[in-house]
Amino acid sequence: LLLIALGCFCYASGLAQDGEIIISEQFRNSSLSTVMERLEANYQLQIAYDDGLLSQITINQSINGLTLQDALRQLLEPAGLDFQVLSGREILIRPKPEDTRQEGQMVLRGQVVDALSGAPLPYAAIIAEAPFTGAEADENGAFTLRLAPVQGPLKIKAQYIGYHPFSLFLSPEQCQKYQKLRLAPHIQEIEPVTVSSHPAVLSTRKDAQSLTIDATQLSRLPAFLGGNDLFRQMQLLPGISAHDDLSADLKIRGSDGDESMILLDGITLYSISHFFGVFSAINPEMIGEVKLYKNAFPAEYGGRTAGVIEMASKQPAVDGAQGAAELNLLMANAFVATPIGKKMGLALSGRITGRDVADTRLYGLIRDENPLANRLLGNGTGAGSTASSVLTTEP
Structure with missing residues (x-):
């Protein structure tokens, strides 16, 4: 009984509710005569046609849930053929009459x-x-x-x-x-084409909360006073104040510079300014990647209210030594990395400003509290022996 029921169901699947035959087939590069043979086998049809004529016509169509007459019309009309249904399952295919x-x-x-x-x-x-x-x-x-x-x-x-x-x-x-x-295809041989591009300096990647910065591409951004400065170039990003040319602090969303958390390889940095805050003390050559959180940031970063700057050091190459240096009138950077084993490397970096440019006689008078008294009293300690009460930050 179960086999009989399944057979009746399979037979009824090709019929509509009113007894119409429903066609659902896909034909790819098939001759029209092959299509007719397939319809005869799958839907118990008897089709009369000129095999020599239909075998020259290639069909590449998909038929989804069409009635028998609509399916035949879709297959035959583009080829200039007509059909006539003699009975429910007997079909005659012929060229369209000349009166058309x-x-x-x-x-x-x-x-x-x-x-x-x-x-x-x-x-x-x-x-x-x-x-x-x-x-x-x-x-x-x-x-x-x-x-x-x-x-x-x-x-x-x-x-x-x-x-x-x-x-x-x-x-x-x-x-x-x-x-x-x-x-016949027209085959043309062209010269090889190489498509190249620079990786994006800024990208959101998979983490929508943070903005990821490729520090190795910072040289493509405008430089501050002729040199690369990671924090100065981050001031160019939206949401960070850049109205103070004498400060390298990151003031996110109108906050102060000390309200943001700065991390280097998971270590919190409390002061990154150098030379009275004009430059940052971070050597950009040693930084590989920076994540900047300007809005919401993970709960693991506590103690700050503005944002988080998470920096990761550049990984030393294991196949050989590498280095980089930068020198201009105001600052100098140097970075050297070398492998010391199969799984270990050594990286050294340094950053210094040209403080000797500002270390003039006028600069010494500013730093000395009472240079005239020192000269009268014979105190030969020289300029710069005592830190000024106004400028107390050492470069």
Whole structure:
């Protein structure tokens, strides 16, 4: 009983509620005669057709839930064929009758295909010369070209992007037959093309809370006073104040510089300013990546209210030594890294400002509390022996 029920269900799956036969098939580069054989086998149909004519037509279509008549109309009309349902499952396929043409016209039907694979070439252009007229193939490469009556041979030309044009001469008798135009691919050898680009300096990557900065690409950003400064270049980002040229502090969302947490390899840094706050003390050559949290940041970073700057040192290369140096009129940077084992490396970095440029006689008077008294009392300690009460920060 179970087998009988399953058989009835499978038979009913190809029928609509009112007894109509429903077709759901996919055809890829199949001849129309093969399509008819498949429909006969799958839907218990009896189809009469000209096998020589249908075997020349290639079908590349998908039919999803169409009735038998709609499916046949979709398959046959582009090829200039008609059908007649003699009974529920008996079908006759034939060329469209001549009365569908306009009086005094010839109708050329055919298909444009690839000469190597036989695949249809959709939307190919078909042109007839003298008299000049043209048509466009459909998605299956099938076309219908209406021609004025001619006495001699007619030149037909088919074109498609990436293929050599194909031309042939047809007599009026040949124009009445179904033509398959085979186009050969136009193969061109071009020189190799290399596509390259710089990695993004700023990216959100997978963490939407933070902004990830590739410190190795900072040289592409505008530099402060002619040199790379990690914190100065981060001041160019949205949400960070950059109105004070004499301070390298990161003032996120209008906060003060000391309200942000600064981490280097998990170690909290409490002072990153140098030379009275004009420069930062972080050597950008030793930093590999920076994560900047300007809005919400993870709960593990506590004790601050503005934001978090999480820096990671550059990993030393294990295949050889590497280094970098920068020198200008105001500062100098140096970075050296070398492997000392298979799983260990040593990295040294330094950063210094050109303080000797400012260490002049005027600079010494500013730092000395009472230079005149020292001279009168014979105190030969010299300028700069006592820190000024105004400028108390050592460079």
